[in-house]
Amino acid sequence: MVDLSAAVFLATTDDLIIGFAQVVVGSTESRSALLNRIYIDAEWRGSGLANDLLDTVVNESAQRGVTRLELTVFERNARAIAFYKRAGFAATGSTTFAVGDDLQTDVVMEMDLEARFKRRPT
Numbered sequence: 001m002v003d004l005s006a007a008v009f010l011a012t013t014d015d016l017i018i019g020f021a022q023v024v025v026g027s028t029e030s031r032s033a034l035l036n037r038i039y040i041d042a043e044w045r046g047s048g049l050a051n052d053l054l055d056t057v058v059n060e061s062a063q064r065g066v067t068r069l070e071l072t073v074f075e076r077n078a079r080a081i082a083f084y085k086r087a088g089f090a091a092t093g094s095t096t097f098a099v100g101d102d103l104q105t106d107v108v109m110e111m112d113l114e115a116r117f118k119r120r121p122t
């Protein structure tokens, strides 16, 4: 049963927060969750920390009954899209949002957690 509605994961040094991720869980029936934000301090990008943080999000979400992790990402955020693809997200569609009179497009991406954990050797 999913009993979590939102969680924030922090990556820290001894005295600094250097990254965070926020997950919002949908209805119990849908068993899906939204990776609402993930952010790594600029100095730590490319270090593998984002991967470790996302792994924690994925493992914790799966343990709490989530079977599908979703996110949206600005279509021109090539670095984030490359990161998500490498981590196992697949693009499933797109959605638009208005910035003033401009229509901007986000890519919708999903990770099937059931399939991900089935593939792993026990």
Ligand SMILES: CC(C)(COP(=O)(O)OP(=O)(O)OC[C@H]1O[C@@H](n2cnc3c(N)ncnc32)[C@H](O)[C@@H]1OP(=O)(O)O)[C@@H](O)C(=O)NCCC(=O)NCCS
Binding pocket: 037, 038, 039, 040, 041, 044, 045, 046, 047, 048, 049, 050, 051, 072, 073, 074, 077, 078, 079, 080, 082, 083, 086
């Ligand atoms: C998105 C984010 C968490 C990823 O963490 P990261 O440490 O930068 O990720 P990595 O370096 O491990 O992976 C980025 C990938 O993009 C590639 N890349 C780097 N710069 C790039 C660019 N300008 N264009 C396209 N790809 C790029 C890297 O080579 C790497 O791919 P590879 O491992 O296949 O070579 C981090 O960049 C970040 O915090 N960005 C700002 C906030 C943000 O955009 N959050 C996501 C909003 S949806």
